[in-house]
Amino acid sequence: MVSKNPKIVAFCCEESGMPAYEHAVSLGLDLPDGLKVVALPCGGKAETGYLMKALDEGADAVMVFACYEGNCKYVRGNIRAEKRVNYLRERLEKIGLSPEKIVFCPVAPASGQRFAELVQREVDTLLGA
Amino acid sequence: MIIAEQKPIEEILEMLAPHKKILLAGCGACVTVCQAGGEKEVGVLASQIRVARQEAGNPIEIIETTLTRQCEPEFMDEAKDLMNDVEAVLSIACGIGVQLMAQTFYDKPAYPGLNTSFLGFPEEHGVFTERCAACGNCVLHLTGGICPIARCSKSLLNGPCGGSQDGKCEISKDVDCAWQLIYDRLKALGKLENLAEIIPPKKWITSRDGGPRKIVREDLRI
Amino acid sequence: MSGQQAVLRIPAGTSELKEVSIQPSVIVAGDHPAGLLMAEHLADLGVAVTLMVPFPTLEEVVAPYRVIASADESVAGLLQEVAERVSQHAGITRVTQADLVDISGWWGDFSVQARIGEDLKTFHTSGIAMAYRGNPVDLPGIPVQEGVLPFTDFLSGINLQTGALAGKAESPKQVVFLLDAGERDEKWASVAAIRVGVFLKRKFGTQVFILCRELKVSVDEMEQDYRAARESGIIVFKYRQTPRVEKGSGGLRVVFEDAAAISSHGPSEITLDALDVVVAQERLGLSEDRAEVLRKLRIPLEDGVAGPNNPQFTGRTPKKGVVVAGDAWFPEYPTDAAMTALSAAQELYKWVGKGTYQVDAYRVAEVDPSKCATCLTCFRICPHDSIRVERYGERNVYITQGAKEGATWEAARVKIETCDGCGLCASECPAKAIQLIYYPDMEVLDFLAKNL
Numbered sequence: 001m002v003s004k005n006p007k008i009v010a011f012c013c014e015e016s017g018m019p020a021y022e023h024a025v026s027l028g029l030d031l032p033d034g035l036k037v038v039a040l041p042c043g044g045k046a047e048t049g050y051l052m053k054a055l056d057e058g059a060d061a062v063m064v065f066a067c068y069e070g071n072c073k074y075v076r077g078n079i080r081a082e083k084r085v086n087y088l089r090e091r092l093e094k095i096g097l098s099p100e101k102i103v104f105c106p107v108a109p110a111s112g113q114r115f116a117e118l119v120q121r122e123v124d125t126l127l128g129a
Numbered sequence: 130m131i132i133a134e135q136k137p138i139e140e141i142l143e144m145l146a147p148h149k150k151i152l153l154a155g156c157g158a159c160v161t162v163c164q165a166g167g168e169k170e171v172g173v174l175a176s177q178i179r180v181a182r183q184e185a186g187n188p189i190e191i192i193e194t195t196l197t198r199q200c201e202p203e204f205m206d207e208a209k210d211l212m213n214d215v216e217a218v219l220s221i222a223c224g225i226g227v228q229l230m231a232q233t234f235y236d237k238p239a240y241p242g243l244n245t246s247f248l249g250f251p252e253e254h255g256v257f258t259e260r261c262a263a264c265g266n267c268v269l270h271l272t273g274g275i276c277p278i279a280r281c282s283k284s285l286l287n288g289p290c291g292g293s294q295d296g297k298c299e300i301s302k303d304v305d306c307a308w309q310l311i312y313d314r315l316k317a318l319g320k321l322e323n324l325a326e327i328i329p330p331k332k333w334i335t336s337r338d339g340g341p342r343k344i345v346r347e348d349l350r351i
Numbered sequence: 352m353s354g355q356q357a358v359l360r361i362p363a364g365t366s367e368l369k370e371v372s373i374q375p376s377v378i379v380a381g382d383h384p385a386g387l388l389m390a391e392h393l394a395d396l397g398v399a400v401t402l403m404v405p406f407p408t409l410e411e412v413v414a415p416y417r418v419i420a421s422a423d424e425s426v427a428g429l430l431q432e433v434a435e436r437v438s439q440h441a442g443i444t445r446v447t448q449a450d451l452v453d454i455s456g457w458w459g460d461f462s463v464q465a466r467i468g469e470d471l472k473t474f475h476t477s478g479i480a481m482a483y484r485g486n487p488v489d490l491p492g493i494p495v496q497e498g499v500l501p502f503t504d505f506l507s508g509i510n511l512q513t514g515a516l517a518g519k520a521e522s523p524k525q526v527v528f529l530l531d532a533g534e535r536d537e538k539w540a541s542v543a544a545i546r547v548g549v550f551l552k553r554k555f556g557t558q559v560f561i562l563c564r565e566l567k568v569s570v571d572e573m574e575q576d577y578r579a580a581r582e583s584g585i586i587v588f589k590y591r592q593t594p595r596v597e598k599g600s601g602g603l604r605v606v607f608e609d610a611a612a613i614s615s616h617g618p619s620e621i622t623l624d625a626l627d628v629v630v631a632q633e634r635l636g637l638s639e640d641r642a643e644v645l646r647k648l649r650i651p652l653e654d655g656v657a658g659p660n661n662p663q664f665t666g667r668t669p670k671k672g673v674v675v676a677g678d679a680w681f682p683e684y685p686t687d688a689a690m691t692a693l694s695a696a697q698e699l700y701k702w703v704g705k706g707t708y709q710v711d712a713y714r715v716a717e718v719d720p721s722k723c724a725t726c727l728t729c730f731r732i733c734p735h736d737s738i739r740v741e742r743y744g745e746r747n748v749y750i751t752q753g754a755k756e757g758a759t760w761e762a763a764r765v766k767i768e769t770c771d772g773c774g775l776c777a778s779e780c781p782a783k784a785i786q787l788i789y790y791p792d793m794e795v796l797d798f799l800a801k802n803l
């Protein structure tokens with residue numbers, strides 16, 4: 001059962017996800033206290049192992065915030081991250097869990113609004129499920 | 130190298146259903162290279178199993194380890210102490226590793242986490258194809274370096290069959306006809322006359338048909 | 352509440368600065384005028400430039416582009432002048448009839464293999480600039496048939512004095528330029544077709560039709576070009592679907608549906624008949640052997656050119672110390688290609704012009720050779736071509752138990768001078784043999800354990 005204040009780990013690429021989070025904070029937007037933010041040098045550093053480990057340690061959901069396709073500073077980090085997320089979503093379904101527990105979210109650096117909305121949407125999905 | 134892939138996670142969960150504490154053992158050789166059973170996969174699979182069992186209200190404890198190689202008796206020592214503490218082992222080595230685990234730790238069940246698929250190599254990163262069927266009596270010198278046993282769907286020694294079309298095998302448009310490849314390579318080598326020679330029936334006794342195989346090298350025995 | 356969340360930041364950490372000295376030298380190779388511009392620019396800045404061109408003279412590098420620019424006398428003249436200046440530049444070593452066949456190594460220490468005439472020769476250099484022409488890869492959507500000339504063949508076959516095409520005595524009466532039938536947005540052909548069209552019309556009275564999906568007038572001067580085209584009587588049509596080219600009475604016939612026609616009686620078809628020549632724009636891409644050289648350096652190509660994958664940096668590639676210009680970057684009109692060439696040269700100057708550099712040996716990845724399974728995953732995944740599996744024996748030596756002293760293990764090794772510390776290799780290594788020194792897995796795993 002997911003508690004009222006779900007624990008969400010946001011793995012954030014230093015180039016996009018992290019600035020978007022900072023932007024959301026600077027705008028004073030509502031972000032849940034259960035949000036844990038992990039900065040990574042690139043979305044491509046969001047290893048399959050990290051994502052699973054977060055759920056294993058008790059997170060209710062994992063979000064990967066990386067750059068839009070074609071914008072990765074390291075050419076294909078974001079694409080690798082998305083593929084790993086898709087792979088894990090499939091696995092989650094097979095073990096009877098909601099695939100929505102792991103989501104890939106491309107964001108632009110100055111999109112605090114979108115960051116906050118995506119997190120809120122994830123909270124709603126978790127509570128609704 | 131040996132190419133393997135992970136068993137469906139549901140199957141793995143079913144095998145482990147009776148257990149509360151297991152060892153999950155990877156292997157540092159072939160299955161690390163084909164990304165099915167190395168240290169990284171050990172971590173990812175362990176988390177998946179724990180999460181699934183947690184969700185089912187039946188938590189499981191998993192000790193994670195990766196052996197240098199699971200296909201040598203000496204390396205089994207690396208798991209010896211860990212095995213004392215667990216009810217069973219889930220090995221994500223190839224079938225050889227699982228069996229050596231079973232044989233070494235005779236009183237505890239060893240479960241296979243992988244399906245050992247074939248002998249091959251990565252054609253590109255993430256795409257593995259079969260190259261050898263370990264028939265025990267190699268004919269590559271006759272067939273332009275392309276194995277008709279492993280790569281022809283019918284293992285024909287004197288192909289192609291009538292199903293060869295546009296270079297593809299009749300079983301699927303995605304499978305190259307091995308005999309087309311053989312023809313092309315022999316042509317490139319200027320050795321097309323090889324094809325005029327009938328390859329005589331093969332002695333399959335060296336393959337699985339002769340029962341389990343064994344090699345004894347007296348010169349090596351200590 | 353905002354800002355109350357637990358956050359794990361990438362440790363600022365101590366830098367482990369290492370001084371490396373880089374000889375200010377570059378090799379510029381290729382058959383596109385962009386190469387001459389880069390060579391000149393870098394040589395003027397004091398970099399030792401070796402220029403390799405596959406022809407006996409530099410004139411041949413610019414010749415086809417003078418045809419493309421035949422209508423702009425100033426551009427055509429500039430191209431010629433550049434070739435002349437570079438032929439005499441004291442800071443440039445020219446190697447003619449040379450083609451680059453292989454590159455290995457890293458920023459500051461590349462080894463370049465070139466075929467010069469019949470011989471293979473090895474050169475050493477700190478940086479590399481490649482400026483290649485595109486080869487026609489295909490004529491998208493238009494079946495090749497008699498009378499249909501690929502644009503590049505047309506340009507190289509036309510005689511600027513007589514307007515006649517190769518093998519013909521006089522200039523064609525009518526020419527149809529068939530543009531952007533393919534998917535890729537190649538502006539260069541629109542510009543070239545308009546300018547060459549105006550030139551043909553004015554000089555030889557040729558009737559010119561330009562058929563396109565959309566005429567790209569994004570650049571300022573193009574408005575002027577467009578006006579010049581209209582004033583000189585060039586007829587421009589926009590089509591909806593790729594036109595059909597067929598054999599007609601007394602020449603070729605082109606049939607298409609006019610996109611501009613507003614008709615209540617269904618689509619309106621237009622037929623241009625009795626045409627001497629139809630010039631079709633082909634898609635340009637690198638030849639297979641050149642593409643292979645780039646791919647080996649992990650420079651990603653899309654449709655045979657490097658530009659679309661590296662949109663943020665003009666001319667810059669993920670391989671440190673290597674820049675690309677000309678059609679190898681993206682097929683462009685000569686003036687645009689010159690802009691790309693200059694920014695690429697600037698970029699390269701940053702990497703080879705200073706003499707000494709500080710690299711941070713801390714913000715990089717490191718392999719534990721005792722765990723490496725030599726699977727090559729890291730080598731294949733690294734976007735910067737900064738990690739290789741090799742046999743080595745100085746640092747990180749793993750000696751198998753009981754082995755003789757000096758025995759080494761094959762393992763992957765990171766080139767710290769060019770590693771960008773992105774961590775792609777570390778995330779994909781199936782043996783978990785790689786860690787980012789500045790941000791090891793433990794940091795993340797501890798954070799997760801403590802905060803969940």
Ligand code: SF4
Binds near residue numbers: 269277
């Ligand atoms: S002939 Fe036999 S041993 Fe040789 S490659 Fe084929 S299966 Fe393997």
Ligand code: SF4
Binds near residue numbers: 291293
């Ligand atoms: S089509 Fe070729 S590969 Fe397939 S069975 Fe026949 S000979 Fe073998």
Ligand code: SF4
Binds near residue numbers: 730781784
């Ligand atoms: S990915 Fe890991 S195991 Fe494979 S070669 Fe690189 S360091 Fe070695």
Ligand code: SF4
Binds near residue numbers: 734774777
């Ligand atoms: S950290 Fe990134 S740049 Fe450095 S070796 Fe690994 S993949 Fe290449």
